Amino acid sequence: MNLKDKNALITGASRGLGRALSLELASAGARVALVARNRSELQKTEEEIRAAGGFAQALSGDVGHKGSVYPLVGQAARLLGPLDLLINNASTLGDLPLRDLVETDCEGLSRVLETNLVGPFRFIKAVVGPMWIRGQGLIVNISSDAAVEAYATWGAYGISKAGLDHMTRVFAAEFEGSGVSFLSVDPGEMDTQMHAEAVPDADRSLLIPPEEAARRLKQLIQASDSVPSGSRIVLAQWKEASHGPSSGQLAS
Amino acid sequence: MALQVASWPPDEKLTAGLIHVEKEDGRLAVKTLRDLPGLLREGDLLVLNDAATLPASLRGTTGGGDPVELRLLSEIQDGTWRAVLFGAGDWRDRTEDRGPPPRLVPGDVLRFAPSFRATVSQVSDLSVRLIEIRFSARGGELLQKIYALGRPVQYSYLRAPLPLWEIQSAFASRPWAVEMPSAGASLPLSLLKEIRRCGIRLASLTQACGLSSSGDPVLDKALPLGERYEIPEETVRLIREAREINGRVIAVGTSVMRALEGSFLHHGGFLKAGMGETEFLIGPGYSPKIVQGLLTGLHEVGESHYRLAASLLPDATLREILKIAERAGLKTHEFGDLCLIL
Numbered sequence: 001m002n003l004k005d006k007n008a009l010i011t012g013a014s015r016g017l018g019r020a021l022s023l024e025l026a027s028a029g030a031r032v033a034l035v036a037r038n039r040s041e042l043q044k045t046e047e048e049i050r051a052a053g054g055f056a057q058a059l060s061g062d063v064g065h066k067g068s069v070y071p072l073v074g075q076a077a078r079l080l081g082p083l084d085l086l087i088n089n090a091s092t093l094g095d096l097p098l099r100d101l102v103e104t105d106c107e108g109l110s111r112v113l114e115t116n117l118v119g120p121f122r123f124i125k126a127v128v129g130p131m132w133i134r135g136q137g138l139i140v141n142i143s144s145d146a147a148v149e150a151y152a153t154w155g156a157y158g159i160s161k162a163g164l165d166h167m168t169r170v171f172a173a174e175f176e177g178s179g180v181s182f183l184s185v186d187p188g189e190m191d192t193q194m195h196a197e198a199v200p201d202a203d204r205s206l207l208i209p210p211e212e213a214a215r216r217l218k219q220l221i222q223a224s225d226s227v228p229s230g231s232r233i234v235l236a237q238w239k240e241a242s243h244g245p246s247s248g249q250l251a252s
Numbered sequence: 253m254a255l256q257v258a259s260w261p262p263d264e265k266l267t268a269g270l271i272h273v274e275k276e277d278g279r280l281a282v283k284t285l286r287d288l289p290g291l292l293r294e295g296d297l298l299v300l301n302d303a304a305t306l307p308a309s310l311r312g313t314t315g316g317g318d319p320v321e322l323r324l325l326s327e328i329q330d331g332t333w334r335a336v337l338f339g340a341g342d343w344r345d346r347t348e349d350r351g352p353p354p355r356l357v358p359g360d361v362l363r364f365a366p367s368f369r370a371t372v373s374q375v376s377d378l379s380v381r382l383i384e385i386r387f388s389a390r391g392g393e394l395l396q397k398i399y400a401l402g403r404p405v406q407y408s409y410l411r412a413p414l415p416l417w418e419i420q421s422a423f424a425s426r427p428w429a430v431e432m433p434s435a436g437a438s439l440p441l442s443l444l445k446e447i448r449r450c451g452i453r454l455a456s457l458t459q460a461c462g463l464s465s466s467g468d469p470v471l472d473k474a475l476p477l478g479e480r481y482e483i484p485e486e487t488v489r490l491i492r493e494a495r496e497i498n499g500r501v502i503a504v505g506t507s508v509m510r511a512l513e514g515s516f517l518h519h520g521g522f523l524k525a526g527m528g529e530t531e532f533l534i535g536p537g538y539s540p541k542i543v544q545g546l547l548t549g550l551h552e553v554g555e556s557h558y559r560l561a562a563s564l565l566p567d568a569t570l571r572e573i574l575k576i577a578e579r580a581g582l583k584t585h586e587f588g589d590l591c592l593i594l
Contacts, residue, residue: 057392070416071399074304074427079392082302082425129423129441130302133456134486 001138001224004029007080009073011063011123012090014041016192017142020214021087026054028218033076033083034058036090055080063090064115066122073126082134085221086127088120088164089142093198094156101155109156116160117167124171128180135179138224140217141168143184143232154198165232172230181229185220187213188236208236255550255578258588259411261418265440269582269589271550271573278569282580288443288547291592294451295499297490298444298547301433301507302456304424307402307416308431309343312364318354320362322370322385323405324398324430325462326479331390332373334477336381336466346408347467353381368397379471405431405463409585428460428480434586435505435548453494455487459507459530464556475556478529481511485525491542500594502545506560510534512542536562545594550577550584564593 008025012018013034026032026049034056036042042058049056057079061068077083094112095105120141131137146154147161168184175182189195191207216235220227227233262268268285283291292298308324321338328334337353360372362385369388376382387394404414421437422444448454459481466472491512494501503509514530516523523542533556534540540563551557553571561570573591582589 059392059396066417067415070304070420074306075392075395075399077304077426078395078428126420126424129421130425130456132441133300133302133423133444133454 001085001221003085003218003222006030006084007033007076007082008085008087009033009035009076009083009123009127010087010089011035011119012142013045014038016194017187017190017210017213017217018087018089019045020210021089021217022056023049023052024214024218025085025221026056027052028222029054030085031055031080032057033072033080035061035063035072035076037062063119063123064092064111069122069126073123077130082130083127084131084137086123086137086139087142088123088140090119091116091142091157091160091194093194096197098153098157098198100153104156109159112156112160113163116157117163120164121167124167128171128175131180132175132178137180138221139168139171139180139182140221141165141182141184143168143186145186145188145234147186168232169230176229181224181227183220183224183227183229184232185217186232186234187217188234255552255574255584255588256581257409258583258585259409261587265438266443268438269577269580271577271580271582271589271591273565273569273573273591273593275564275593278565278572280569280572280576282576282582285438285443285590288592289447289450289452291594292447292450292452292502293499295453295494295497296545297453297455297494297499297501298447298504299487299491299501299508299512299543300421300423300436300439300454300456300504301429301459301461301511302421302423302425302436303429303433303458303460303507304421304427305404305416305419305429305432305461306398306427307404308398309403309405310364310398310401311342311403312362312370314354314356315361315363316354320353322362322364323463323466324402325382326430326460326477328384331387331394332384333387334382334384336463336471337383338381338467343406343410343413344408347465348469350467355380356383364401365397368401376471378474379466379468381466381468382471407465407585423456425456426458428458429507431461431464432586433459433461433505433507435590437586438549438590439504453490453499455484455490457481457483457487457508457511459511461507476510476530476533478531479507479510480527480529481507481514482527483511483515483523483525488523488525491523500544501542502547502592502594503543504547506546506548506557509540509543509546509560513538513540516541533559534563535559536567538563540564545592547590547592549586549588550574550582550591552584561591561593 014036146158
């Protein structure tokens with residue numbers, strides 16, 4: 001996808017990967033709607049993008065609430081134009097400190113699923129129709145290796161991300177050949193506030209800076225025409241793989 | 253004679269009643285929405301209105317403390333809107349039963365929240381309900397406040413307050429409408445997919461549907477007022493192609509018909525891509541130049557939608573549709589049953 005003048009909505013855009021990706025997409029010419037709960041943090045990102053000559057619009061709202069979805073998607077579409085790109089990035093770890101699944105509250109698991117799985121589901125429902133009519137669109141769901149590997153204490157989060165991966169595949173099957181693509185992306189273990197909350201004593205030198213992951217994710221999005229819809233991409237490995245015409249630009 | 257009233261969105265859209273009318277011979281048949289793909293031909297083009305719907309009803313008070321309900325009608329420019337003003341009461345009261353609104357003059361202020369106001373800039377000569385206002389916010393800030401405080405515009409025949417979720421079509425994009433473009437909202441995506449698989453093409457435009465009723469007979473007669481639309485290049489191309497291969501251009505909803513025929517008339521006989529505003533009331537005596545077919549709800553005699561359908565069918569056939577619909581127990585209004593004129 002050529003990002004120039006494309007309209008993108010990014011959830012969880014106030015911090016970490018979401019914030020870094022918003023800056024990357026805007027610098028590649030996309031117009032970005034930034035969604036998160038914390039308005040003041042979002043506005044900082046908005047101002048940074050505008051100061052650099054990009055177009056950004058901060059929209060505060062909770063992706064875990066059904067009632068927020070049409071207001072957020074509606075504001076984005078009215079202020080930017082019809083959406084071309086949706087990044088479902090917002091997610092929660094659930095109750096901290098992380099705990100074994102058997103110790104997780106039923107309500108706690110529900111809250112994690114609501115934000116990490118049902119939230120993206122609702123956003124996709126709200127944006128995929130107009131994308132399908134126009135025959136173009138890309139939906140990226142941010143996953144985790146906890147979706148594939150069973151890590152003790154990461155249960156609620158891992159379950160939600162495994163569900164998200166499968167949802168990506170089902171949507172891809174249902175919209176096959178329509179011009180609307182779905183990707184699930186594992187950005188790797190990043191040096192974010194979220195990671196610090198989950199693993200307070202992690203060796204940060206081993207973690208990927210979110211800016212680095214965002215840069216690679218932007219390249220993946222730019223090369224997404226050659227990535228099969230429904231794919232689950234591990235970002236660190238994708239960089240090394242050759243994806244036809246896109247591999248040249250990745251070498252830079 | 254009166255149709256039954258649909259008082260809530262249906263759980264299952266595909267079982268909605270569909271009266272199929274052939275313009276050629278006036279033949280009528282009662283079907284269901286599920287039968288729609290079989291009634292269309294390869295090469296036909298369905299044109300959809302992809303406008304999403306704003307929560308366009310705002311509650312507030314006047315400077316004198318009188319309660320008001322403001323229903324947004326159309327945006328004139330950023331921050332300035334045309335609106336319809338009601339006094340006390342809410343959607344549960346029939347619009348025609350609602351008393352006259354408080355008498356306002358330019359300069360009066362309406363308050364919706366401590367930091368959100370509008371100043372009246374004009375009161376129409378046509379009706380004291382029709383006013384022009386300037387909000388205290390613009391752009392994204394105004395939109396955020398409308399979404400935070402506004403409720404969907406709805407009428408007294410509905411059962412309960414509508415969630416915003418219920419008034420969006422499956423392909424709703426930019427929120428330009430203040431009332432749901434209802435014919436399109438009755439179409440589930442799975443049915444549109446099947447329609448495409450049958451070789452029928454889909455195109456879209458965006459048309460800012462206004463209010464269908466104000467409760468003031470003088471103003472109601474003038475509705476719909478000018479409504480903004482945008483027709484994409486791709487849609488103009490698909491319409492041209494459909495005509496070349498003898499496919500029929502079928503408007504999904506009267507808003508689509510108004511936009512397409514409006515553009516044609518405005519440009520002196522050419523359909524052009526781009527923005528415009530509908531300026532013409534289409535009714536009996538007008539012969540549509542772009543649209544050959546129409547999918548629409550069931551409308552009672554005299555409604556503006558009914559008048560528009562009268563450009564495609566003689567009055568006797570329209571009355572016959574209503575008679576058959578009534579006999580079949582079909583329902584009117586935005587969540588009701590449908591009629592396909594081909």
